[in-house]
Amino acid sequence: MSFIAHIREKDKQIQTVEEHLLEVKKLAESYGEKINIKHVTGLAGMLHDLGKYTNGFKEYIIEAVNNPDSPPKRGKIDHSTAGGKLLYEYFHTQANISPFKQLLAEIVGNAIISHHSYLQDFLDPELESKYLNRVREKELDEFALSKQQFFEKVMNEKEFYDYVDHAVAELERFLAKNSIQQFEEKVMFLTKFTFSSLIDADRTNTRLFEENKIDEAFNRTENLFSRYYQKLKSKIDSFKNQQSAQNQINQLRAQMSEQCETFAEKQSGIYTLSIPTGGGKTLASLRYALKHAKLYNKKRIIYVVPYTTIIEQNAEEVRNILQDHVNILEHHSNIIEDTNDDDENQDGIVNVQQKLKLARDNWDSPIIFTTMVQFLNVFYAKGSRNIRRLHNLSESVIIFDEVQKVPISCVSLFNQALNFLKTYCYSSIILCTATQPALDFVEHKLEINTEGEIINNLDHVIEAFKRVEIVDMANKESFNNEKLCHFIDEKMNEVQSLLVILNTKSVVKNLYNLLKE
16 A cells, blocks of 8 residues: 655656655755765655655545545645654653754754744744644654554664664764854754755655656756856957057956956855956956866855846846856846745645746756845745755855845844855855945854955055045035035036936926026
């Protein structure tokens, strides 16, 4: 007798629970292996749908497929609690259990019980534990049957205990790693990474079954970034043949670009790139990213930009240079409609369109352009859609353009996320801006590498690119339109043209009439 994980909509083909659990385990292991926690994430994968080993769920899913116009009530069968409950009973309540096994049970168990919603509170503001209420208090029908089927068809008990021991060893090594992050921060980010790996492995496997495909890792050939790098180099070399190549500004641009090339040979870390406006920041940072990705086997390059208009311009420029319109992903509000369509309480029964939408939204692309909002959402937003992308931020080059635009209230959160990506996820991070922000005035400092500025002789560069002198005429006095009209009249005796920017049409019209008179 087979227990059912999914039934394919178009041909009613069955995916058994053991097939789904073992395939999700394998995917989750591959995600966790990037930061040396493959058994932690694999444990979540193999147990997440344990609750589908029940007659109740089997009857439920068959009825849902046979009666699409009048399906059973969603949430009727709880299949996501069982895996977390098993870990709690085996590794949290027994006598003489090591604290690391207890912690593992909590981290992995929370990811499992939350995989159709968002991570449960271990302790909420009312001092209630939603996690404990689920794994300790909730009674599950046929729980004994679920455990029996798991150990018969997925992994026997001895293998399971050995697997958990490997996961515990990974957890101990992860927490022992030298970092400025406190214990609580380490556990928080490890929990989020485990959850991200489970969510993406589950959604990806579900879609592959729905589309009747075996595997769909995108074709990231080893020499992809090498090809991109050669195309970029050809573009940069073409600048040398232009008549204007020898003027001071273009020579400085070329020097800064060369410095990015050289700096890319350094090990991954958090660095600053303080190129002034007009200094060729986009191409210089891309030159660093492609060279570094090539040398250190990074999996993707991610640009995080504050404004959608800048994203569209930069993405189009990069597409044209690299001559690739397939592997460059834009993710922002002008391109992708972001909704809150998580599949909470849907028990894995989602229509094809929803499955495809959820499954393709994981940033599995070589080059990505996105916004600061989307980046922070990956770590801190509610729901399962955003956090699904987190594991794909590992082993990446991440370039933050105009990083001074990080909202002040988010600086600590931003710093914590970057420190985690640097220390645990082996990513290289570039803070790219004409004006480096103060990111160290908060409790959670940013762990920037010593001697981390890429550009040499920065004061000279800034002075050479200086084009504007700002004189604040309104800091000690206010202007109305009459006074502004006289100011403009006087200035026009000194200059050829003048631009005036005001905030409403009515004020503009009034000033225009005054000037006309």
